[in-house]
Every structure is written in structure tokens, then in C-alpha cells.
Amino acid sequence: MIAKINGDRALVLAREVLDIEADAVRALRHQLDEGFIEAIEFILQCRGRVVVSGIGKSGHIARKLAATLASTGTPAFFVHPAEASHGDLGMVTSDDVFIALSNSGESEELIAILPLIKRLGAKLIALTGRPASSLAQLADVHLNAGVAKEACPLNLAPTASTTAALALGDALAVAVLDARGFGADDFARSHPGGALGRRLLTYxxxxxxxxxxxxxxxxxxxxxxxxxxxxxxxxxxxxxxxxxxxxxxxxxxxxxxxxxxxxxxxxxxxxxxxxxxxxxxxxxxxxxxxxxxxxxxxxxxxxxxxxxxxxxxxxxxxxxxxxxxxx
CATH class of the missing domain: 3.10.580.10 (CBS-domain)
Known part of the structure; x- marks a missing residue:
């Protein structure tokens, strides 16, 4: 069966989605607290690497955050929490900072490995939508990415929550970048193959x-x-x-x-x-x-x-x- 498109309804819905997600990002401004500063300090003082983890849609956001950190002067990589339970946790050391992303803060795969992360002595930063969640409570620092509602009409599909998590991750990466004094030349050295690298490295x-x-x-x-x-x-x-x-x-x-x-x-x-x-x-x-x-x-x-x-x-x-x- 081929669904029929109601153009007017589609435009109205699209605008509502953009408004809801924009409001969710703007609301993050008021949710920032001293924990954000502490998270920056953990990353700057990290003698190892930043390990970013999440599952499902949060996993996609976690991969993006790891890539952004790595390209802006902070050694970082993504590890899948389920794979971590089956050997990949060996990648994490006591010198690392572990950033766990979960909107609910109750993702079983993440919760299962947190005691081992804590036992290793790695610093744990949680980015969730629920400050009272298990993940938030176990973390050394919690970043609140909570949203009032999802942009999905059913209020079920991760939409506004993933946008908020993405934006908060970017805010963290940019703040760390600035604190490191990471400049255009540094950025070009990590992007030599792209157009940006050519522009910044060509004399x-x-x-x-x-x-x-x-x-x-x-x-x-x-x-x-x-x-x-x-x-x-x-x-x-x-x-x-x-x-x-x-x-x-x-x-x-x-x-x-x-x-x-x-x-x-x-x-x-x-x-x-x-x-x-x-x-x-x-x-x-x-x-x-x-x-x-x-x-x-x-x-x-x-x-x-x-x-x-x-x-x-x-x-x-x-x-x-x-x-x-x-x-």
C-alpha cells in the first residue's frame, strides 16, 4: 500500500519538529552547571584517552562525539558497551576518561560495565536525560541533556533527545578545544586530506x-x-x-x-x-x-x-x- 502525502500536514509537522528540537537545544543553556566545568577539567587532565560509549541512537551520538574530540586535539575513540562486556573493556585504562551516553540513564549494557570502569579508576562522565538515573548517580560528573518532550508525534522515537545530546557533546568538545588553545593550524594537521586541510595548509x-x-x-x-x-x-x-x-x-x-x-x-x-x-x-x-x-x-x-x-x-x-x- 502506497501512502498518500498531505503536503500541508507534512510542512506543519516538519516545522513543529524543528521548533521542538530548537527549544530543546536552547533549554540546555539553563541546564549547564559546574559539572560541565568539571567535565572539561577531567578531559584536560586525562593522561590516557577519552573513551565514549552508548548504544542505539545514543551510540550514534557517542561515535560522533568521539570523532569530534579526536579531530580537535583530544585523543578519543568509541567503544560499544556490549562489545566492552566481551573483551573490549581491555581498551580502557585507569588513565582514561569514560563518557557514557544514555537518554534514560538505564541502558543495561552500560550499567553492566560501569562497576568495572569505576574499579579501574577511570573518571566517568555521564550524559543523560535523567539526573536521577542509575548512570547519572554512578558518574563522577553528570551532564543533563534532558528534554521536555520528543519531536516524534508519539513522543517515543528519539528525536529531540538525540539532538540535545549531540549539541551538548559539541559544546563540551568546543569548550575543551578552546581550553587547549587548539588553533586552525592544529585542525588542518588532523584534516590534511580534505578541502579544509588544503585551505589551511597551502601557502x-x-x-x-x-x-x-x-x-x-x-x-x-x-x-x-x-x-x-x-x-x-x-x-x-x-x-x-x-x-x-x-x-x-x-x-x-x-x-x-x-x-x-x-x-x-x-x-x-x-x-x-x-x-x-x-x-x-x-x-x-x-x-x-x-x-x-x-x-x-x-x-x-x-x-x-x-x-x-x-x-x-x-x-x-x-x-x-x-x-x-x-x-
Whole structure:
């Protein structure tokens, strides 16, 4: 049997779900207490690793929390509570912090291993929706992720409760990240394979054109010479440098359009008379994303790369930055 969709009802229900879950997350602000600070301290003082556990929907949230902690400077991993009872508990040591997630706080698989966690001497942080639950009472610290109701019309399927647990876990991970002084470079080192890693780890020196690929002329060169460099090197510009490679100006395809608006034969004009003096430049040790930001802010498609003495050592083109996936 194929169910019929009532579009109006579906939209009303969807908006109600979003409202209920948003309210559940906002309510967490008022449920935070000193226990949250204590949980941060436990994690910062941890000499081992953070072990995160949960079952069912809470298990999915626990996996996400472990992954977020691991990617933000805190060694962490997920262990399934049922598997822990059959040998995986050997992964946990007295130097670890154990974070247990359960909305009810009564998940049998978790409750079964808690005495062993406590006996090991690992710190136990519980994230539940019931402060009076067995898990909350056994924990060294309890984080209250309780919600007024689920977003499910039957008030049964974990919806608002899992959203609240996810948000509270993120709040904990971000607070720990900040306390560690974990920065953008640290984040990039743990994400080298993704687009974010490329943006944060790619420097100007890695993408700039150099050597024979670098278009340049001296100030006494003719416009004809500059046009040859502009077209042959396909960067949409040529640098104008003196005999010691110090940058004097730049001549771009935009400058060329302005020259073409003049009357007469302009091919033998000296390039210094039509170049743009004092062009914007960047050093090779800046991040490539900084160059992108400057180019976008000043609405330019090319940028020269200079050393501390103002000598030309490279050039950037927006198309190159696209191809290197910096943008």
C-alpha cells in the first residue's frame, strides 16, 4: 500500500519538529552547571584517552562525539558497551576518561560495565536525560541533556533527545578545544586530506608561479613587449621590475583595455607610462587563503609575490588558486 502525502500536514509537522528540537537545544543553556566545568577539567587532565560509549541512537551520538574530540586535539575513540562486556573493556585504562551516553540513564549494557570502569579508576562522565538515573548517580560528573518532550508525534522515537545530546557533546568538545588553545593550524594537521586541510595548509609559495612561467618586463620595455609577456605566460598581467628585480608596477589586461581606449599607435609606448605603480603584493610564507581574501577584497585577479626587500619572486592568478582547490 502506497501512502498518500498531505503536503500541508507534512510542512506543519516538519516545522513543529524543528521548533521542538530548537527549544530543546536552547533549554540546555539553563541546564549547564559546574559539572560541565568539571567535565572539561577531567578531559584536560586525562593522561590516557577519552573513551565514549552508548548504544542505539545514543551510540550514534557517542561515535560522533568521539570523532569530534579526536579531530580537535583530544585523543578519543568509541567503544560499544556490549562489545566492552566481551573483551573490549581491555581498551580502557585507569588513565582514561569514560563518557557514557544514555537518554534514560538505564541502558543495561552500560550499567553492566560501569562497576568495572569505576574499579579501574577511570573518571566517568555521564550524559543523560535523567539526573536521577542509575548512570547519572554512578558518574563522577553528570551532564543533563534532558528534554521536555520528543519531536516524534508519539513522543517515543528519539528525536529531540538525540539532538540535545549531540549539541551538548559539541559544546563540551568546543569548550575543551578552546581550553587547549587548539588553533586552525592544529585542525588542518588532523584534516590534511580534505578541502579544509588544503585551505589551511597551502601557502603562497606552494601555488605561485616562478621562473620562466613568471611574466616580467623592465620599465623601459615597450607596450609591445609587455603584450608578448601578458599573452605568452597566460596570467593576464606582467610585472614591471628594475634590474635588481624590485617591483615597480604591474600591467594587467585591465590596464590594456584602458590603453585601447586611447587614439593613435600605442605599441611603442614605454610600459612605465601605462603600468599601475605600487601594486598589491604578498609574501611567500602567507597562507594561500590570505591571498584569496586580499584579491577578492580588492577585486583583482592577479597578485605579485615579493620577498622582504620587495623583489619579485612569484605571482598568483585566481585561476591557479581554483585549480589547486584553495578556493
Amino acid at each position: 603562497v609559495r606552494d601555488v605561485m608561479r616562478t621562473g620562466d612561467e613568471l611574466p616580467q618586463v623592465t620599465p623601459d620595455a615597450s607596450l609591445r613587449d609587455a603584450l608578448f609577456q601578458l599573452t605568452a605566460k597566460r596570467m593576464g598581467m606582467t610585472a614591471v621590475v628594475d634590474n635588481e628585480q624590485r617591483v615597480l608596477g604591474i600591467f594587467t589586461d585591465g590596464d590594456l583595455r584602458r590603453v585601447l581606449e586611447r587614439s593613435g599607435d600605442f605599441r611603442d609606448l614605454p610600459i612605465h607610462s601605462v603600468m599601475t605603480p605600487h601594486p598589491r603584493a604578498i609574501g611567500p610564507d602567507h597562507l594561500a587563503v590570505e591571498a584569496v581574501e586580499l584579491m577578492e577584497r580588492h577585486r583583482i585577479n592577479q597578485m605579485l609575490v615579493t620577498d622582504e626587500a620587495g623583489k619579485l619572486i612569484g605571482a598568483l592568478n585566481m585561476h591557479d588558486l581554483f585549480s589547486k582547490k584553495v578556493i
